[in-house]
Amino acid sequence: MASFFDIRARKAAAAANAGSSKAPASKQENNRLQPWVEKYRPKTLSDVTAQDHTITVLQRTLQASNLPHMLFYGPPGTGKTSTILALAKELYGPELIHSRVLELNASDERGISIVREKVKDFARQQLSNPPSGPAGIEYGKRYPMPPFKIIILDEADSMTQDAQSALRRTMETYSKITRFCLVCNYVTRIIDPLASRCSKFRFKSLDKSNAGQRLEEIAKLEGVPLGEGAVDALVKCSDGDLRKAITFLQSAARLVGALSSGKKDADAMDVDEPANEVTKETVEEIAGTIPDDTIDALLKAIQPRKNGSVYAPTAETVQNIVADGWSATQVLTQLYDKVIYDEKIADLKKGKIAMVFSETDKRLVDGADEHLAILDLVLRISSILSSG
Amino acid sequence: MALLVDKHRPRSLDALSYHPDLSERLKALAQSGDFPHLLVYGPSGAGKKTRIVATLKELYGPGVEKIKIDSRIFQTTSNRKLEFNIVASVYHLEITPSDVGNYDRVVIQDLLKEVAQTQQVDANAKQRFKVVVVNEADSLSRDAQAALRRTMEKYSPNLRLILLANSTANIIAPIRSRTLLVRVAAPSEEEICKVLTKVGKMEKFKEVEGLNKRIAKESGRNLRKALLMFEAVYAQNDNINERTPIPPPDWEALIAQIADEIIAERTPARLLQVRAKYYDLLSHCIPATMVLKTLTFKLIVKVDDELKGEVVKWSAYYEHRIRMGSKVIFHLEAFTAKFMGIYERHLMGMEF
Numbered sequence: 001m002a003s004f005f006d007i008r009a010r011k012a013a014a015a016a017n018a019g020s021s022k023a024p025a026s027k028q029e030n031n032r033l034q035p036w037v038e039k040y041r042p043k044t045l046s047d048v049t050a051q052d053h054t055i056t057v058l059q060r061t062l063q064a065s066n067l068p069h070m071l072f073y074g075p076p077g078t079g080k081t082s083t084i085l086a087l088a089k090e091l092y093g094p095e096l097i098h099s100r101v102l103e104l105n106a107s108d109e110r111g112i113s114i115v116r117e118k119v120k121d122f123a124r125q126q127l128s129n130p131p132s133g134p135a136g137i138e139y140g141k142r143y144p145m146p147p148f149k150i151i152i153l154d155e156a157d158s159m160t161q162d163a164q165s166a167l168r169r170t171m172e173t174y175s176k177i178t179r180f181c182l183v184c185n186y187v188t189r190i191i192d193p194l195a196s197r198c199s200k201f202r203f204k205s206l207d208k209s210n211a212g213q214r215l216e217e218i219a220k221l222e223g224v225p226l227g228e229g230a231v232d233a234l235v236k237c238s239d240g241d242l243r244k245a246i247t248f249l250q251s252a253a254r255l256v257g258a259l260s261s262g263k264k265d266a267d268a269m270d271v272d273e274p275a276n277e278v279t280k281e282t283v284e285e286i287a288g289t290i291p292d293d294t295i296d297a298l299l300k301a302i303q304p305r306k307n308g309s310v311y312a313p314t315a316e317t318v319q320n321i322v323a324d325g326w327s328a329t330q331v332l333t334q335l336y337d338k339v340i341y342d343e344k345i346a347d348l349k350k351g352k353i354a355m356v357f358s359e360t361d362k363r364l365v366d367g368a369d370e371h372l373a374i375l376d377l378v379l380r381i382s383s384i385l386s387s388g
Numbered sequence: 389m390a391l392l393v394d395k396h397r398p399r400s401l402d403a404l405s406y407h408p409d410l411s412e413r414l415k416a417l418a419q420s421g422d423f424p425h426l427l428v429y430g431p432s433g434a435g436k437k438t439r440i441v442a443t444l445k446e447l448y449g450p451g452v453e454k455i456k457i458d459s460r461i462f463q464t465t466s467n468r469k470l471e472f473n474i475v476a477s478v479y480h481l482e483i484t485p486s487d488v489g490n491y492d493r494v495v496i497q498d499l500l501k502e503v504a505q506t507q508q509v510d511a512n513a514k515q516r517f518k519v520v521v522v523n524e525a526d527s528l529s530r531d532a533q534a535a536l537r538r539t540m541e542k543y544s545p546n547l548r549l550i551l552l553a554n555s556t557a558n559i560i561a562p563i564r565s566r567t568l569l570v571r572v573a574a575p576s577e578e579e580i581c582k583v584l585t586k587v588g589k590m591e592k593f594k595e596v597e598g599l600n601k602r603i604a605k606e607s608g609r610n611l612r613k614a615l616l617m618f619e620a621v622y623a624q625n626d627n628i629n630e631r632t633p634i635p636p637p638d639w640e641a642l643i644a645q646i647a648d649e650i651i652a653e654r655t656p657a658r659l660l661q662v663r664a665k666y667y668d669l670l671s672h673c674i675p676a677t678m679v680l681k682t683l684t685f686k687l688i689v690k691v692d693d694e695l696k697g698e699v700v701k702w703s704a705y706y707e708h709r710i711r712m713g714s715k716v717i718f719h720l721e722a723f724t725a726k727f728m729g730i731y732e733r734h735l736m737g738m739e740f
Contacts, residue, residue, distance in 0.1 A: 035541070076561075105538075244565045251568045254424060255413060288556065288569050309693035323574040323609040325430035327556040364557050368708040369677050372684065376704035379697040 036250045037243050040218050042082050044090055049242065050210040051079055054201045058087055065146040069171060069180045071195060073187040074203025077241030080183045083203075084152055091150075093143035099128035105154035115159075115166045119151060123174040149178045156182040157189035164191045171197055205240035208232075215245055219278075224253040227279035237287035251286045252278040290326050295334050302378050304386030314382065318375045328370035332361060332377070339381065349384055356380045392619045393612055396587050399453075401442045404435070405586070406579040410572065414439060417568075418446040423515070425540055427525070427551045427564065430572030433610030436552055439572060440521060443550075448479040448514055455482075464494050474499075480519040486527040493532040497539075504543030517548050525551035526558040533560045540566050574609040577601070583611060584618050593622050598630035606634055639674045640682060647686035654728035659721065666720050676716035680707050680723060687727065695734055702726050 042048045045055055045062070054072075061067050072080040088101045102122045104114075127147060131139050139145075153159070171180055171194075182198060184190060212231045219226050230252075238245035256278055284291070298321065301313040321331060336357050340350060360377045364370065398404050401411045401418075417423055428436045444452045458474045470491055475482040481503060485492035503518055522528070528536075540549060540563075549567070556564060575583070584600045599621070607614035617634055625632050636644070646665050649658060669679050684703040688696050706723040710716050 247565050251424065254420075254422060255417070255568070257420070285571075286569060288564075288571065309696065311688075311693055311696040315688075319608075323431055323434075325434065325555075325571045325573045327429070329557045363704065363708045363711075366708060366711050367558060368704070368711050369681055370555055370557065372681060372700070372704045372707050376700050379700050383697050 035247070036218060036222070037246050040221075040246065042079070042086050045083065045086050048079050048083050048086060049214045050206050051083065051203055054083065054203065057201070058083070062087065062090060062144065065144045067146065067148070067150075067179050069175075069198040070182070071187070071190065071198035071200045072181065072183045072203060073185065073190075073200065075205050075240065076185060077238070077243035077245075078203040078206060079242065080203050081152075081154055084150075084181050084183060088150055088152070091144055091146060093139060093145070095131055095139065096128060096143070096145060100149045101152065102149070103152040103154060112160065112163045112166050115163045115170070119167070120170055122149070122151060123170055123178040125149070127177060147177070150181060151178060152181045152183065154183045155185075157184035157186050161191060164194055168193050168197070206242055207240070208235050211235050211238075211240065211242050211245060214242065215249060218246065219249065219253075222253065224249070224256075225277035227277040227282075229280040230278050230283055233280040233283040233287075237283060237289055248283060248286055249278070252282045255286070256282060288327060288330055290321075290330055290334055294321060294324075294326070295331075295338060298331075298335065298378065299338060302382035302385065304382065310382045310386075311379070314378055315375065318371070318378060322371045322374065328364050328374055329361075331374055332357065332364065335378075345385070352384050353381055356384070391616070392587055392591070393615045396590065396615075397438055398442060399445065401439075401446050404439065404442060405583055406435075406575045407572065410439070410570070411442075414443045414570075415446055418443055423447065423517070423548055425544075425549045425551075425567040426570055427553065427556070427559065427567035428570045428572060429526075429553045429556050431574050431610070432554060433607075433612040433614075434572045434574040435611060436572045440550055440552065444480055444519060444521075447519070452477045452479050454478070460499075462488075462491075462495055462498055464491050470495070479515075480521060482521040482523065484523040485532060486524045490529065492529055493535050496528075496532045497535050500536075500539050500543070500547065504539070504547040507546060517546055519548045519550060521550045521552065523552050526553035526555055528558075530560065533563055537562050537566070575611050577604040577609065580604040580607060580609070580611055580614045584614065587615065587618070591622075594628050596628055596630055596632075599628065599632060599634075603634060606636075639669055639672065639679075642669060643679060643682045644686055647683055647690065650687070650724060650727060651690050651731070654732050659724060659728070662724055663717070663721060666717060670717065676710050676720060677707060680710065680720060683723075691731065692734065695730060698730055699727060702730070 045059055048055055070084075072084065074080055085103075088097055092100050102119070104119070127149065130136055130145050156164075167180070180198070182190060182194065187195065187200065212235055215231055215234055216226070234245045234248055237248060298314075298317050301317045302310055304310065322328075339345065339353055345353075356377060360373050363373050401415045404411045426440075428440060430436050441452075455475055455477045458476055460472050460474055462470045462472055464470060468491075470488050472483075472488055472495055481499070483495070483499065485495055488495055500520060503520060507516075536549070539547075551559070551563075551567065553559060556569070581597075581600045581604050584603060585595060585597075588595055588600075600618075603614050603617050603621070607617060621632060621634055622628065624635060642665060646662055649662060652658075666679070670676065680703060684699060688699055691699060702723060706719045706726070709722075710719045713719060
């Protein structure tokens, strides 16, 4: 109990430990079935990839044992949820985290009634006691255990306006013993009164080197051989979304691993064959990316030509793309990248083409027929290219 | 007597005739014991379902083929009762949630939770998990898909999902990133030919190579359609040769007729006649999208190259409207009228 009152001593200990608190060698469950995304979730704040600015600020608050209400926003897979979970872990340690942290995400029911009951009930609960006895003293040295609870509202942008307004007063009333952390993708969907009560942290999209490094680390730990260009392909396919990249990596590893074990039974003769590595092609196949050849063929077909119409070759290419089962949205994205960055096309034409893309995208989202939509898209691009 | 399509459907992964890589992969996955959630997508008639059934057999053995149909009652929050059919074996369930329209979320939540919370009873079963096959996953509502999200992670020890879809466009990204995407491309024309020859041999049909090739071309790389056409040809004619006509399905013949009529005469009177035919098609449950699409491709071959782009443009435009609107006949007629207008102006040499 002594240490409970001796705040200063605890703070010093916490500060000393902040650097070395990576130590809790987590009992890594050797469960193959666990998604790697969960398995390699950062355990401490300093493990979080990139986001240096946010982490520095948070680490400082960790030492001061005081926290504002927080609002994390940024694109998916940049480590928002990981950061707040890591922070909670560092603050409370394994024993207190269950009684001091409430996590709600979009798959839980989160209407206004839940905010009124569950959130409010948790917010006004008394603080749970830290473990007592000599073990408790030891525990107190390791974790700061600040005198408040944390409520994490994950994917807060999918909460209704009403539910958000119901939070307003709750946040203030219980601010002595409860801190809120809202996590969302679009800060604009959070109503102003809530946003102004929180200090905001923006999470930026991961750049190539950071994400690549982390992926290589994981591949090494899992013993997955990576082929040349595989990491680049992973980063490219996932658009800075690390979670997606890790999931792709796991799927690829599963597929390659499963194939190799299956082959060994069939014929053990193929020893010379290079050990099955995750290659660029595997990754692209899993991500559903269309090979460049196919897109290039399509682009070639729509180029205006002197004799004959573009219709016949275009229609045939489109027919093949649809029959091969490529998803129309993917065609749209990849074609867009190619056309918009093509320097041979005049800017004015690009503007017109962009409008066609926008309209087609809307149609696809509404569930229009993919074949007609793509055919229409490429024919219109073709006519824009040939005009003027 | 079963149709050829059902009679000669391959029952195991080894019997599948094309995409050997894919079959090998599925087999390896089934044997590895670490079977992920799958999202299988591809055009219709490419063999998605056949592959899944074969994979299930690889997973559990012949027991999966003993299926029964259950009718279950679900209750919505507003106390409405929904009846829902489930195809089930001891090891797997197969559901088509789009049957219940807007209430698919209720069914998905209740059913999956129930399955997930019961352990596999049979001690001899090869796998500890049950598989739920979800048909037409691309028509699941957003809510239902969001409900799947957490379920997939939470209950993964007891439950594996196999989602079947025609395209991944309507599947939300979180689901896509949680599943292993498996693309089943349509068979090429040669592959269809091979299958036709094989089936023909087993049925002791006279083999005509030229006819097989024509059927493969006509089918638009849809194996199911090709087999149905193949059967129809042999059922209707005794003497088969290279030039035996392939009877198109009734509805396609009617649409071809419509196309001819539109091209021949472009007047309001003709529009009225065509309208009756549209109604005929719709009352026989031919989807409006299919009508419009078929009509477009029939019209396109008959018009000048300059017009083709324009026709496709308006076809896509009205197809979108069919999807968004409530009464399809308006849009079909509108497209017809639009086409008549474009065509007329083109003939008169006017700019459109």
